[in-house]
Amino acid sequence: MSSVVTHIGLAVPNLDLAIDWYSKVFGFYILAGPYEFDERNEELFSMTQDLQGPEVKKMRNVHLMTNSGVGLELFEFQQPEFADEKPAQHAGFFHICLIVEDIVETIEKVVLHGGKQRSKIWNINKGKPHYLVYAEDPFGHIIELYTRSTAEVYGNN
Numbered sequence: 001m002s003s004v005v006t007h008i009g010l011a012v013p014n015l016d017l018a019i020d021w022y023s024k025v026f027g028f029y030i031l032a033g034p035y036e037f038d039e040r041n042e043e044l045f046s047m048t049q050d051l052q053g054p055e056v057k058k059m060r061n062v063h064l065m066t067n068s069g070v071g072l073e074l075f076e077f078q079q080p081e082f083a084d085e086k087p088a089q090h091a092g093f094f095h096i097c098l099i100v101e102d103i104v105e106t107i108e109k110v111v112l113h114g115g116k117q118r119s120k121i122w123n124i125n126k127g128k129p130h131y132l133v134y135a136e137d138p139f140g141h142i143i144e145l146y147t148r149s150t151a152e153v154y155g156n157n
Contacts, residue, residue, distance in 0.1 A: 007063070007071030008096050012139045015060045015076035021138060022064055025109045026098060028072060033062035055080060068099075095134070095142035103131050103147050114138040124153055 012018040015034060022028040037048045039057040049056055058079035064072040100106040107117050118134040131147045146153060 005070060007073050009073040009075060010096075010139075010141055011075045011077060013076065015062060015074055018074050018076075018137075018139060019062055019064065021113055021115070022072060022074075025106070025113050025115065026066070026100075028064040028066055031063040031065040031071060034060050035062070036060050052077075066098075072096075095144050097144040097146055097150070099146045099149060101147075103133060103145055106145055107133055107135060110135045110137075110143075115143075118142065 010018075019030065019034070023030075037046070037056070037059050039046075039049070042049075048059070052059065052075075056077065056079070058077075060076040060078065062074050064074065066072075103121060107121070111117055115138055116136040118136050121131055121133045124130040124132055129147055130153045132153075133145050135143045135145060137143060
């Protein structure tokens with residue numbers, strides 16, 4: 001049995017800014033939400049607290065979607081507040097990767113809207129249109145940009 005990636009979840013300090021950024025830069029659209037969770041409005045222990053931990057008292061989230069069918073779920077933890085602590089540099093979650101049509105235009109949009117270009121644009125396979133670049137959203141998440149799918153870039157090399 002094989003698995004399929006359906007969505008990636010990211011914590012951000014400001015849900016509205018993140019929705020705006022991912023929509024403008026990458027063309028994500030809102031599939032569902034934004035939703036609000038406030039423990040004071042719950043009668044019993046909730047699914048949100050079961051999944052996120054009982055210390056979560058208040059949060060917002062939204063499901064964004066790409067045309068490819070893979071989603072991005074954004075979380076704004078309000079109580080406890082978003083922790084702007086960077087995880088260990090080479091441990092745990094590291095980056096997400098998106099395929100873009102025009103890598104130069106996309107990296108320009110990333111920077112124009114407050115993100116960063118973290119690396120130069122690399123040609124992975126000489127003679128083929130297989131390029132990648134590392135970028136960063138305004139919230140510190142690393143985003144790798146590809147011009148082709150992982151299967152095309154690394155298959156049959």
